[in-house]
Amino acid sequence: MKTLLDVRNISKRFGGLHAVENFSFAIEKNTIIGLIGPNGAGKTTAFNLITHFLPRNEGSIFFQEKNLKKKPPYALIRHGIARTFQQIRIFPELTVRENVLLSLSWKYDSWWKSFLLQDESEENATAYKLLSEVHLEKHRDEKAGNLSYGQSKLLEMVRTIATGAELILFDEPAAGVNPPMLNTVKKLIRNLKAQGKTIFIIEHNMPFLMEMAEEIIVMENGKFLCRDVPTKIQKDIRVLEAYLGGS
């Protein structure tokens, strides 16, 4: 299979703390990969480094065989890497529909284009379709700030998908989500896979990840610990020691 993302020896230090150290892995196109590890293992920091929301101290990242160097986060999205956040980030004062419209197209980002052409019927139709997938279409003209926690999470996921990115990073998509909504999340991720997208997920909900992920990468203390299929990871003595504390 073709490698989509190739992370080589990335490191991040906060003062004396090595949040991520010499971390390397690769992700093939059109797979669902999980990232787990005990609290403080450096999972979210790794996400921040991959999406350039944090600058790395060392290492390089290749996406579709291109070196990403120091591109700003918004530029990475245009390259095809999008993400959600552990702490939900939506635009509470914008409507649900506007939240999605915002990441659907870049053609109106410059003020003068936005000023001259304002036909967004195509984008509106796409937004409606995407919102229907997570049952939010009824709320499309409400302020996003009025949504419940789970709904906000779904909205953030939809907004991320709407960027059209090839690689999508979800930071704990199942946390704090009730069972019916969790099924919606699963369906959404399976649809993405069916569309040929690649998904990288941080998650603490093990049954969810066991069901969804094809492979799981385990981190401990900022370092790569191991990588395998979910059934083997579950029984791996190194993983159990990392979570429960080894002797």
Next chain:
Amino acid sequence: MIEYFFSLVIITAIWALLAQSYNLSFGLTGLFNLGHIIFYGVGAYTAAILNTKYGWGFLENIGAAALFSGIFAAGFGLLTLRLSGHYLAIATLGAAMIASVIATNWISLTNGPLGIRGIDEPEIFGITIEADSLLFVLLYVTVVLLVNILLYKLFHSPFGRLLRAIKDDEIAAQAAGKNTFKAKTWSLILSAAFAGIAGALYTHYRLFLDPTIFALPEIIVLVLMVVVGGRGNFWGAILGTILVIFIGELPRFIGFPDSIIGASRNIMYAALLIGTMFWKPKGLFTFFEKK
């Protein structure tokens, strides 16, 4: 009496434009920029200097003031927009003070504290329009209306939506693929260009310009107008302007002696701000919002 009323309408129109331009960067985009008065001043001085030294007319000066203020804001934005929140507020407030000092001391350009005199009244198609005449009111209200229509369109365009998103959560806007620095810079440039137009209008109305245009109280009045009306709401800035100017004129109506008009005006402004924060923290326009 009618002249007094006309002058009130003209002043309200100029301030409505200035407040609306401020509403674009401060209200809609959330840039806590306390130096907006600089762009107003740059526009005013551009018009005054071009008119007195080079004989440029009213309409050319409006264009030139917008252009100069916009270019000035581009440089200003590159220097300050890496800052945010209180840091941006302090840096831009400092810049306003510096602008005042420059206008006072660069005598060859601005004539310093003595100010620039002998500015021409607006002339349209060869007709000179006298201050505080009905024609003058019509001219100014038309210009302000036209610019406000542009601003209304901008507020409700996809670009306006992007600015609102940046105000809500800049990091999330980056995660949606937006170059937020570029959008903020453009917001400031456009906002400054419209403020520059307001400055040119001021110059051609007052026919005299001195460095007090950069004074701190002007900034406070401007913030007051936008906050009282409702930050980021198009109608809020207009409502805020009308209210603040009306309240500012009250002491005169009531017949307070001249010596205490200034102080009583400040007390009323403070009461208005506190009242708004207490009852309608999102601004008084919310009275008219559909539930």
